[in-house]
Amino acid sequence: MAKKKEMSRLANLTKGFFKENPIFVFLLGMCPALAVTSTMETGLGMGVLVILVLTMSNTVISLIKDLIPAQIKIPAFIVIIATFVTIIEMLTQAFAPALYEALGIFLPLIVVNCLILGRAEAFASKNGPLNSAIDGIGMGLGFTMALMLIGFTREVLATGAVGYGVYLPLGIEGSFINIDSYILAMDVFIGPAGGFIVIGLWLAVFQAFSNRNKRIKADTRKRWIEEKKREAAERKRQKAMKEAGETS
Amino acid sequence: MFEKLKIAFVLLLIGSISGGAIYGVNELTAPIIEENELAAQYEDYVNMFPDMSVSDMEEEAIEDDDYITKKITVYDGSGNQLGYIFEGKDENSQGSITVLVGIADGTLKDVIIASTTNTPNYVQPLKEDYISKLPGQSIDDLNYDSSTGATVTYDSITAIIDQVVLYTGDGPVVDPELLQYQTLIEEAEDFEAFLKYGRFAVESENTILDSDGAVLAYGFSIDINEETVRMLVAPDSTFLGAVPVSEEASSDTTDAVETLKTHEGSMLSTIDESSVPSPFTEAFTDMKTLVMDYTRINDVRIKEETVLDDSEQITGFIYTGFKDGNTSTANELQVDVDTDGAISALEIINHYDTPDYVSGDIEPKFDNFIGETLETLGDIDASSDDAFTGATNTGDSMLSIMTAALELHGKRAEYAEIYPDMVDYEKTFIQGYDTLNERLSILDGSGEEIGALYEGFQYNSLGSVTVHVGLANGEIVDVTIPTHDNTAGYVGDLVDNYLPNLDGQSTSDITYDASTGATITYSSIETIIDEAVQAENERDGE
Known part of the structure; x- marks a missing residue:
């Protein structure tokens, strides 16, 4: 039986961006993707918190995976995740109160984010601490990228600008892009309906890229097979010619 | 057995470590969180009232209000009341918004967005270009800008401010007018509008109430040379004092008020009108006339006279009443009553309602009321066809005056039963x-x-x-x-x-x-x- 090829650390880190993006590919963690992406900054804030929780929980679960009996794996994972979420929540409330206010109920709800528990069960409980940490960072970055893309799109379409420093303790406050907001002013993109529309659009974009990649791969394979067939036919023809010469 | 113990131990261990970690972080962050919350809260308050004493402020939670959630009464370090801060919240299509509205001396002291989940790129321009225009405006005449482009957030803010203004007028919060009354009578907790008069220099009259709703005094607003002075008179006609509405009143007004203060505690009848400096002499006289000569029957001011013949025998009675009609200015109706207690004549002395209605729908119907007594008048509804068709508001004021006149006449009849020779x-x-x-x-x-x-x-x-x-x-x-x-x-x-x-x-x-x-x-x-x-x-x- 062939041994499964191990993924490189770089591939492990980057897989969450496109190939296994939690939101645009696996459709995991859709609740915050809708709820806290009315602005790019809140999306970024939620993403950073998820990276922290995911990385820490993955690492700890990976470290103690062999100590946890199979019967209590899920409750043990949830307790560990809930602990980190509670700690992150307290730290956010203390050091980034505006972000805490903006994320509201969705901050404690990270506990039940499918992405966190999914990576704990699918990856951290089967891999070493380093790879699990890298997986947490990579998937978290992919999740963050997706939230920021959705937030960016919604904010621009609704207001014509993208703000910064409002929720995160950046020390400065302002906005960039600044299209005349009266031209756009599509308030629908601030609300849940706009969230669904934007997520749908981005899913279509990712699906289109994915289909294109598959098509390219299929074409490449097809060309490779034809080349192999052509090479085989050539070899067969030369062999036949050789046998005919010997006979004559 | 060992397996079960192992499961229990692992869960106990994970739970203990989790609990310990959370406890440690909580110990670290709890004071910071508390400090953040207090700092954020008081920062806004102090921004509104820089002279306020945080330790002296009084907070009151407001329940059962659509917008207002909290009222803070603000004092300075010496205990002087500086004003109020109202906390209002609203949920709109973009999320929630919490607004602090400062009120002082009948003006908007400041409006601060304490927190919001509304779109920041709308909120920021609102703060800079629109909300900054609100402070300093009188709460009686607020002007909002409708061209903000951020209508959702701005509508929430203006709705909260409007509610604060309403609450200031009708709720338990002391409004500026009541504050002025309270400078004269501390127990004043509320007031009710009684009547507005057009004929006299007395602009309006309020009934001042204590916390139990009992009448403490009558408050008269007197408007002279576009400056208003409020005067208070106790039900027993004791003059309780006067206070100018504007803190920047002219010297004429402040001189008059100072003089009036010397009469505080005196029965109104003993105060010589000529001692009140001009231009308030006439206004004070009018107020004194209202208090001394007119009786309040329900919501009508009414004056009575006895009509005698040459041999000093009573031939009838004249009751003159004032009551707001279709406008807020009182109509004046004279009701003649005969010795049997029935209406013998009706005449409009002054009215401020639509002339065509009065001449077309009111006066021609007066004949229908001749001979009516208090008992039979009670069956008539001003809005019904047999009263004053087409001019129901004016008619209602006329009917109220007639009713009050007959009620007052009823009292006179009671007195006459005790003293048959009473004239x-x-x-x-x-x-x-x-x-x-x-x-x-x-x-x-x-x-x-x-x-x-x-x-x-x-x-x-x-x-x-x-x-x-x-x-x-x-x-x-x-x-x-x-x-x-x-x-x-x-x-x-x-x-x-x-x-x-x-x-x-x-x-x-x-x-x-x-x-x-x-x-x-x-x-x-x-x-x-x-x-x-x-x-x-x-x-x-x-």
Whole structure:
């Protein structure tokens, strides 16, 4: 039986961006993707918190995976995740109160984010601490990228600008892009309906890229097979010619 | 067994470590979180009122209000009230918004967005370009800018401000006008609009109430040279003082107010109008006239005169009443009443409603009311076809004045039952007694006093009772009970069998009968009679 090829650390880190993006590919963690992406900054804030929780929980679960009996794996994972979420929540409330206010109920709800528990069960409980940490960072970055893309799109379409420093303790406050907001002013993109529309659009974009990649791969394979067939036919023809010469 | 113990131990271990970690972080962050919350909260407050003392402010949670959640009364370090901060919240299509609205001296002190989940790129321009225009505006005349482009957030903010203004007027919060009254009478908790007058310099009249809703005083707004002064008069006509509305009143106004202050505590009738500096002389006289000459019946000011013939015999009565009609300026109607208590003539002296309605729908219907008495008038509805079709608001004011006139006439009839020779009477308010409200000096045709009638009122365990005590020449003339809500059977027994025994008794030696069976009501009557006698003796002593 062939041994499964191990993924490189770089591939492990980057897989969450496109190939296994939690939101645009696996459709995991859709609740915050809708709820806290009315602005790019809140999306970024939620993403950073998820990276922290995911990385820490993955690492700890990976470290103690062999100590946890199979019967209590899920409750043990949830307790560990809930602990980190509670700690992150307290730290956010203390050091980034505006972000805490903006994320509201969705901050404690990270506990039940499918992405966190999914990576704990699918990856951290089967891999070493380093790879699990890298997986947490990579998937978290992919999740963050997706939230920021959705937030960016919604904010621009609704207001014509993208703000910064409002929720995160950046020390400065302002906005960039600044299209005349009266031209756009599509308030629908601030609300849940706009969230669904934007997520749908981005899913279509990712699906289109994915289909294109598959098509390219299929074409490449097809060309490779034809080349192999052509090479085989050539070899067969030369062999036949050789046998005919010997006979004559 | 070992497997189960292992599971339990692992769960215990994970739970303990988790609990310990959370405890540690909580210990670290709890003070910071608390500090953040307080700092954020008080930062906004202090930004609004830089002179405020945070430790002296009073916070009150507001429940059952669509917007307002909290009221903070702000004081400076010396305990002087600086104003109020209201916290209002709203949920809109973009999320939630919490706004702090500062009110001081009837103006918007400041408007601060304390927190919001609305779109930041809308909120920031709102703060800079629109909300900054609101501070300094009078809460009576707020101007909002409709072209913000951030209508969702701005609508929430203006809705909260409007609610604060409403709350300031109608809620338990003291509004600027009440604050002015409170400078004269601390117990004032609320006031109700009574009437607005057009003919007099008195702009409006309010009834000032205490926390139980009892009448403390009447507040008159007097408008002279576009400056308003509020004056307070107690129900017993004691002048309680005056205060200018504007803190930047002219020297004429402040001089007049200072002079008026010297009369505080005096009975209005004893204050010489000429001592009040110009331009308030006329206004003060008008107010005095209103208080001294006009009686309040329900929501009508009404004045009464007796009409005599050449032989000084009563031929009728004239009642002149003021009541707001279709406009907020009072109409004035003269109601002539004959000796049988029926309307004999009606004449509009002044009106401020639509002339065509008055001449077309009101005056032609007056003939229908000739001969009406208080009993029959009660069946008429101003809005019905048989009253004043087409001019119901004006008609309602006319009907109210007629009703008040006949009610006042009914009182006069009660007095006349005690003193059949009464031609007229003069009313003075009584102060310094627990039960007595007023004293009527009963006059004959030549203007001589033929007796006195005291009106007393007392709450008892069965309700309340009003008693009229007639005194003349050192004797009790009559004792009647015009209104009460005590047990009817007991009171009827008293009226039939016990009160007549008091008639004719000397006021120096009154014998009460303790065997009435209606001891509670009778006890109230005794108290009122004793106080009436005491008041009369003191008056005679003077």
